[in-house]
Structure formats: structure tokens, C-alpha cells
Amino acid sequence: xxxxxxxxDGPGPVLRLQDLHVHxxxxxxxxxxxxxxxxxxxxxxxxxxxxxxGLVGESGCGKSSLAxxxxxxxxxxxxxxxLDGRTDWDRSAATRLARARTVQxxxxxxxxxxxxxQSIATSLGGPLRLHxxxxxxxxxxxxxxxxxxxxxxxxxxxxxxxxxxxxxxxRICIARALIVDPKLVVCDEPVSALDVSIRAQIINLLLxxxxxxxxxxxxxSHDLGVVEHxxxxxxxxxxxxxxxxxxxNAIFSDPAHPYTRTLISAIPDPERADIGHxxxxxxxxxxxxxxxxxxxxxxxxQAFAPCRExxxxxxxxxxxxxxxxxxxxxxxTESR
Amino acid sequence: xxxxLRRPNLAVGGGIVVLLIIIAVFAPLIAPHDPIHDANxxxxxEPPSTAFWLxxxxxxxxxxxxIVYGARIALTxxxxxxxxxxxxxxxxxxxAGYFGGWWDEFVQxxxxxxxxxxxxxxxxxxxxxxxxxxxxLLVALGLTDWAYSCRISRxxxxxxxxxxxxxxxxxxxxxxxxxxxxxxxxxxxGPLIVVATMGVGSAIMAEASLSFLGLGVVPPAPxxxxxxxxxxxxxxxxxxxAVFPGLAIFVTVLGFxxxxxxxxxxxxxxxxxxx
Numbered sequence: 337x338x339x340x341x342x343x344x345d346g347p348g349p350v351l352r353l354q355d356l357h358v359h360x361x362x363x364x365x366x367x368x369x370x371x372x373x374x375x376x377x378x379x380x381x382x383x384x385x386x387x388x389x390g391l392v393g394e395s396g397c398g399k400s401s402l403a404x405x406x407x408x409x410x411x412x413x414x415x416x417x418x419l420d421g422r423t424d425w426d427r428s429a430a431t432r433l434a435r436a437r438t439v440q441x442x443x444x445x446x447x448x449x450x451x452x453x454q455s456i457a458t459s460l461g462g463p464l465r466l467h468x469x470x471x472x473x474x475x476x477x478x479x480x481x482x483x484x485x486x487x488x489x490x491x492x493x494x495x496x497x498x499x500x501x502x503x504x505x506x507r508i509c510i511a512r513a514l515i516v517d518p519k520l521v522v523c524d525e526p527v528s529a530l531d532v533s534i535r536a537q538i539i540n541l542l543l544x545x546x547x548x549x550x551x552x553x554x555x556x557s558h559d560l561g562v563v564e565h566x567x568x569x570x571x572x573x574x575x576x577x578x579x580x581x582x583x584x585n586a587i588f589s590d591p592a593h594p595y596t597r598t599l600i601s602a603i604p605d606p607e608r609a610d611i612g613h614x615x616x617x618x619x620x621x622x623x624x625x626x627x628x629x630x631x632x633x634x635x636x637x638q639a640f641a642p643c644r645e646x647x648x649x650x651x652x653x654x655x656x657x658x659x660x661x662x663x664x665x666x667x668x669t670e671s672r
Numbered sequence: 673x674x675x676x677l678r679r680p681n682l683a684v685g686g687g688i689v690v691l692l693i694i695i696a697v698f699a700p701l702i703a704p705h706d707p708i709h710d711a712n713x714x715x716x717x718e719p720p721s722t723a724f725w726l727x728x729x730x731x732x733x734x735x736x737x738x739i740v741y742g743a744r745i746a747l748t749x750x751x752x753x754x755x756x757x758x759x760x761x762x763x764x765x766x767x768a769g770y771f772g773g774w775w776d777e778f779v780q781x782x783x784x785x786x787x788x789x790x791x792x793x794x795x796x797x798x799x800x801x802x803x804x805x806x807x808x809l810l811v812a813l814g815l816t817d818w819a820y821s822c823r824i825s826r827x828x829x830x831x832x833x834x835x836x837x838x839x840x841x842x843x844x845x846x847x848x849x850x851x852x853x854x855x856x857x858x859x860x861x862g863p864l865i866v867v868a869t870m871g872v873g874s875a876i877m878a879e880a881s882l883s884f885l886g887l888g889v890v891p892p893a894p895x896x897x898x899x900x901x902x903x904x905x906x907x908x909x910x911x912x913x914a915v916f917p918g919l920a921i922f923v924t925v926l927g928f929x930x931x932x933x934x935x936x937x938x939x940x941x942x943x944x945x946x947x
């Protein structure tokens with residue numbers, strides 16, 4: 337389980353998840369019992385400084401729960417969340433501030449992620465004051481500088497959120513996330529609420545800021561096409577588990593897991609028409625009652641007996657930086 | 673902003689409240705007689721006339737002057753009581769909604785008890801312990817009528833606390849105090865202002881009721897409630913002694929309720945027919 341696809345060289349990872357579980361207690365409506373919903377069910381993941389990891393999966397696969405656990409918005413049921421080498425995250429104010437300076441978040445909906453009663457100057461300057469910039473004019477300068485960096489006019493500071501379009505608001509949210517100079521920014525579907533014409537701009541902005549500021553990104557999306565062009569590595573999540581993880585070119589040139597292949601073939605791209613479209617059959621199974629064996633087997637075209645009856649497939653190491661969980665990869669050694 | 677005056681509730685309610693405030697502030701200039709010391713049994717029970725616009729009471733005091741000075745007591749008690757109620761209700765409701773858990777259960781239980789027992793009964797019990805007078809009136813009413821503010825603020829917080837901008841504030845490292853007062857409160861202020869405005873009306877009503885029962889403002893201070901109480905025996909022979917203070921209470925409470933209604937329409941145009 338601890339075998340990760342990441343090489344250990346240079347500075348330590350900015351984020352390291354080890355066997356992370358996030359379970360919710362859910363009332364089923366049958367009897368009085370509560371059933372654990374395993375939103376995140378044993379995830380190991382690392383992000384190196386300045387790296388962009390794309391986390392892809394259908395809605396309901398647990399990617400947002402993972403993000404919320406990293407941010408400390410939901411408690412992890414078990415497992416280790418190591419941010420910048422630190423794992424002890426209690427509820428004290430000092431810890432809260434230290435965590436905020438390590439990791440920040442950009443939310444999906446730019447319309448509800450800014451306080452409608454606060455000017456942009458307050459939304460961006462308040463965090464600076466909270467994190468120790470006491471000089472008022474220094475705060476104003478840094479707010480103006482950050483607004484310029486995200487491609488907005490510094491005059492925007494005087495205005496209120498309702499005066500901006502969705503794309504502009506997402507730029508403001510990015511500015512707010514970056515203003516405390518974090519080492520990692522978690523972007524939870526940052527463009528899925530935006531017009532298609534705006535998406536590329538926001539993605540390019542994130543990439544440019546990543547290079548300029550050296551910040552690491554965790555890009556979460558249900559759309560492999562969104563993370564395709566910006567991720568150094570990609571992790572594919574299915575029903576609470578990472579099913580394939582690897583470098584960008586490994587995932588796209590040599591996808592090992594049938595689910596990854598389906599996701600890739602779902603990207604609308606005329607040049608890849610030769611792959612042929614593998615359509616996903618059916619709905620994702622409920623995380624309340626995950627299928628036995630490989631959780632993907634009811635929808636997998638290549639499923640065979642061990643997928644249905646065997647254990648959850650373990651990671652198979654395919655290359656130095658590429659691993660996947662699929663019984664097909666170990667078919668020869670298992671069944672013969 | 674002037675266009676809003678076309679809304680009849682807001683215009684009428686606001687007009688009444690503004691007029692009341694003017695009357696209360698300039699009472700000495702408006703009242704033709706001293707409300708307490710101009711008692712003269714020679715003129716006891718006079719009907720309305722040019723000398724005594726609304727007549728005189730059983731001790732010969734000018735009813736108009738007493739109503740004018742009574743506005744001071746009514747407004748002061750109403751506003752102070754509602755400020756206390758709103759402070760308690762909002763503090764409990766905000767924290768219960770935000771923190772949840774056992775604190776929420778406790779606050780909700782307390783709120784249900786306050787709602788189940790009529791406010792006036794609670795206040796009566798407290799007044800019986802502390803004795804009559806304006807200070808104990810403020811305490812008794814100020815501690816008992818916060819249930820609506822509490823419920824509304826809790827409900828608003830529940831609907832808003834999972835908003836991304838609240839989560840953003842949490843991930844920014846802000847503590848619960850900042851999030852409740854700076855992020856949540858300004859965004860739920862609209863409905864709370866409405867509840868508080870109507871609360872002023874009911875606080876004035878409660879003050880009049882307690883004074884009527886002899887537990888509130890101590891005579892001879894001119895409270896509308898105690899004026900009503902003193903008028904009971906003359907109801908048949910001198911109805912004006914009871915009618916005009918009663919009208920004053922009626923118009924004042926109506927004014928605050930209309931203002932609250934109008935403010936709701938103004939602040940929340942979509943939920944016009946709620947509550």
C-alpha cells in the first residue's frame with residue numbers, strides 16, 4: 337500500500353496522503369442503524385513542490401471529499417495527511433493559520449465563494465491582516481499586485497463581487513488563494529461552472545501562476561480533458577480509491593486500467609478518433625454498497641472471475657512512475 | 673430610495689414610527705400640560721375640549737400630555753428590550769447553528785421552552801421576584817422574548833454555513849468568532865432586522881400589559897398600560913380615559929408591524945408571503 341509511484345528525491349512532498357479514509361455515517365432509512373459511506377477509502381498520494389497533479393473521477397467518486405479532508409473542512413476518519421512535512425493538525429488557532437499558509441483552495445462555484453457583503457479589498461486584504469501584514473498600505477499594495485497577477489485591474493479592489501462576471505470572480509478567488517503565499521492550491525473543479533470560452537483562460541492563468549510562483553496544484557475534475565493539458569501527473573479515482581496513477585505521458589500513451597481508457601476515449605478529440613469510443617455502461621455503483629472485488633467490474637468490458645470474486649486489486653507497478661489497480665494486469669500470474 | 677416610499681406598508685409604518693420618535697423626543701414642547709404634576713381634581717374626568725384635547729383622567733391630568741410623555745416610556749422600553757432580545761437571540765442562534773452538536777440541542781430545547789410558555793407569564797414571574805419598576809421591566813422582558821430571533825438566525829446560519837465563501841474563510845484560517853460576526857451575520861441581517869422591528873412592537877405591547885397589571889411602570893409615571901388600568905372604573909362614564917391610551921398602543925404596535933412588513937418586502941423581494 338505504501339508503494340507510491342513517486343520518486344523520492346529533492347525536497348519532501350508538499351502533500352502526502354497515507355491510507356486516507358473519509359467515511360460519513362449515513363442513516364439508511366431501514367431500521368435505526370447507521371452505515372458508513374466510504375467516500376475516500378484508503379488513498380495514498382503525493383504531490384511534490386511546484387507539481388500539478390490532476391485528480392480525475394466521476395461525480396460521487398470521493399474526489400471532493402478528499403479535497404475537503406486535505407483542507408481540514410471534513411475530518412479524516414483515519415490515515416495521515418502530511419502537509420509540508422507536518423501531520424499534527426489540531427484545532428488551535430496557530431495550527432489553523434499554519435495550515436492556511438500551506439494549502440489554499442479554489443472552489444467550483446465562483447458565484448458563492450466570495451462573501452457578497454465584502455469588497456474585494458476586504459476579501460483579499462483581510463487574510464493578509466490575519467496572517468500578520470499589519471501595515472494598511474502594504475496590504476493595499478499586495479492586493480493590487482495580486483489582482484494584476486491574475487489579470488485584473490487593481491481598481492477591482494474597491495468593487496463588490498456582484499459587479500464581476502464568473503470568470504473574473506474565479507480570478508479573484510485564485511488571487512485570494514494565492515495571497516497568503518501557500519505551497520499548494522487545491523482546485524476543486526475550478527472551471528466546470530464557467531463558460532467553455534472562459535475555461536481555457538482560467539486554466540492558462542493557473543498554469544502561468546504555478547510556474548511564476550512555484551506553487552503546487554491539485555487539480556480536481558470530472559473531465560480528463562480539463563486536466564490533460566496542465567497536469568504533470570494524473571491520478572484516476574473510482575469509488576473512493578485511486579485506480580491508476582502516473583506521469584502524464586504514461587497515462588495518455590499507455591493507460592492500463594479499463595476505466596482510465598474509457599475516460600480518455602470520452603475526451604472529444606477528432607485526432608484520437610482511431611481509439612474508438614469505449615462508452616461507460618450504467619451508473620456508478622453506490623458507495624454505500626460497493627461491489628465486491630474490483631469496484632469497477634459491473635461496468636468493465638473485460639471483467640473476469642477474480643474481478644467479481646477476488647479481493648480488491650492491489651497496485652501493480654507498471655513503470656517507475658506509473659501504477660494501476662487491475663486484476664487484468666496480474667492475470668497471468670494469478671490464474672495460471 | 674424615494675421610490676421605496678410607494679410601498680404602502682413601509683411608508684405608513686415608517687411614518688408612524690418617525691412621528692412617534694419626534695413626539696417622544698420633543699415631548700416637553702408638544703405637551704400642553706405637565707403629565708404628572710398638573711393633577712387638579714377640579715378638572716377630573718373632563719371630556720375632550722380645547723383646553724384638554726383628549727380630556728382629563730380621574731385625577732384631572734391632561735390625557736394628551738400623558739400620552740405624549742408615555743411615548744417616551746413606550747419607545748425607550750420597546751427599543752431597549754428588543755435590543756436585549758435580539759442580542760441574546762442572535763448570539764444563541766448564530767452559535768447554535770454554526771457549532772451544532774450538544775450546544776445546538778441545548779439552545780433548541782431552551783427556545784422551545786420559551787416558545788411554549790407565553791412570554792408574559794415568564795415576565796410576570798420575573799417581575800414578581802424583582803418587584804415593579806422600569807429596570808426590572810427591562811430585565812424581565814429583555815430576557816424572555818428572544819426565541820424568534822434565535823430561531824431565525826439559526827435557520828439562516830444552517831442554510832449558509834456550508835457556502836463556499838464560509839469554507840473559504842475557514843481554510844483561510846479565520847476562527848469561529850470572525851466567521852460568525854463578519855461572514856455570517858452581515859449576510860443574514862435582513863431577516864433579523866425584520867424580526868427585531870416587529871419585536872419592538874410586541875415589547876411595547878408587553879410593557880403595556882405588565883403596566884396594566886400593575887407590575888410594570890409605577891404610577892404616576894405616564895405609561896399607556898397603567899393609564900388603561902386606571903381608566904377601568906370610569907369606562908362607562910368617561911370612555912376617553914381608556915380609549916386614547918388604547919389607541920396609542922394600537923397605532924404604535926401597528927406602526928412597528930407595518931414597518932417590519934415593509935422592510936421584509938424591501939430586503940427580500942422574493943419571500944413576500946413568508947411567515
